Every structure is written in structure tokens, then in C-alpha cells.
Amino acid sequence: xxxxxxxxxxxxxxxxxxxxxxxxxxxxxxxxxxxxxxxxxxxxxxxxxxxxxxxxxxxxxxxxxxxxxxxxxxxxxxxxxxxxxxxxxxxxxxxxxxxxxxxxxxxxxxxxxxxxxxxxxxxxxxxxxxxxxxxxxx
Numbered sequence: 001x002x003x004x005x006x007x008x009x010x011x012x013x014x015x016x017x018x019x020x021x022x023x024x025x026x027x028x029x030x031x032x033x034x035x036x037x038x039x040x041x042x043x044x045x046x047x048x049x050x051x052x053x054x055x056x057x058x059x060x061x062x063x064x065x066x067x068x069x070x071x072x073x074x075x076x077x078x079x080x081x082x083x084x085x086x087x088x089x090x091x092x093x094x095x096x097x098x099x100x101x102x103x104x105x106x107x108x109x110x111x112x113x114x115x116x117x118x119x120x121x122x123x124x125x126x127x128x129x130x131x132x133x134x135x136x137x138x
Contacts, residue, residue, distance in 0.1 A: 002026040002127040004096050009132030016086055018134060022079040022096030024127075030054075031104035033116030034079045035125060036070060038092035038134075045095070047120035049081065052101055055108040059117035064090075086136045094134050097125035 008020040020036070035050035049060045049070040058070050069082040079096055099119050104112050119125060 002028075002098060004098060004127055004129035006094065006096050006129045006132040009094060009134045011135040011137065012086055014087055014136055014138050016136075017082070017084045018086065020081040020083065020094055020096075020132060020134075022081075022129060024077045024079070024096075024098060027077065027098070029100045029102050030106065031101040031108060031112075033099040033101050033112075033119055033125065034072065035097050035099075035116065035120050036079070036081045037095045037097055037120075037123070037125075038090075039095070039131075040089070040092040043092075045123060047117075047123065048094070050113065050116040050120045051079070052104060052108045052112045052116050054104075054106055055110075055112055057110040057113035059113050059120065083134070086134075088136050088138045090134060091136050092134060093131040095131040096129045098127040099125040 036048040039045040053076040067085045
């Protein structure tokens with residue numbers, strides 16, 4: 001059973017930084033798309049960023065491009081989201097999620113982040129964490 005557990009949320013002032021961590025367990029495939037989503041007050045859940053395990057390429061939603069950085073740990077089961085220059089509109093519950101990429105090779109090329117990004121945009125991930133709250137005040 002796949003489990004995803006987030007940590008690192010909190011309350012900060014605009015312009016400050018936070019780093020979120022997601023620890024996954026129970027993976028049964030070699031490769032997974034791993035992504036961060038967020039849901040702000042009164043808003044639908046939206047995809048923020050994604051990466052494929054073992055790959056180097058990343059995808060970001062335009063709203064966070066240049067401010068957020070997604071990365072993975074060496075064990076491929078840990079996912080990070082470094083959030084810099086935070087804005088009040090970044091206030092949301094941040095959730096990490098995973099989707100199997102069963103056909104991906106051990107070191108996936110850039111075409112695979114396109115596969116993950118397409119799933120991110122339609123919110124088509126299979127495994128979800130409970131989320132961690134990020135609050136940014138002006």
C-alpha cells in the first residue's frame with residue numbers, strides 16, 4: 001500500500017521561504033511521476049510541479065515558475081518542494097502525489113516529464129497524501 005506523508009508547512013510572511021518534504025513508501029514499480037498539488041481556500045486543486053523518479057527534468061505551473069523548485073532525494077522515495085519568494089496567493093494545502101510510470105526506463109528522458117505534466121494538469125495521479133498547510137501573510 002502506497003503512503004505519502006508531507007511535512008514542512010507553516011505560516012510565513014510574503015517574500016519568505018519554506019521547504020516541503022514528502023516521504024513515500026510502498027512503491028512497487030520502478031518509476032513514478034511524483035508531484036505537488038495545492039488547494040487554496042475556495043479553489044479547485046491544481047498541479048504545481050512534477051518530476052519523474054530517476055529523471056532530471058521538471059515541470060512547473062506558470063504561477064510558480066522561477067520561485068518553486070521540485071527535487072527528489074537519492075532514494076527516490078523522498079520529494080521536496082523549495083518555495084521561495086512566497087506570495088499570499090500561494091496560501092493553500094499542499095499535497096504530494098504519485099502516479100506509476102510502469103514503462104519508464106531506469107533513467108527517464110525529458111519526454112517522461114511531459115507524460116507526468118499531462119497527468120498533473122488533469123489531476124490524474126493515483127496516490128495522495130493528506131496535505132500540509134502553507135499560509136502566507138502580506
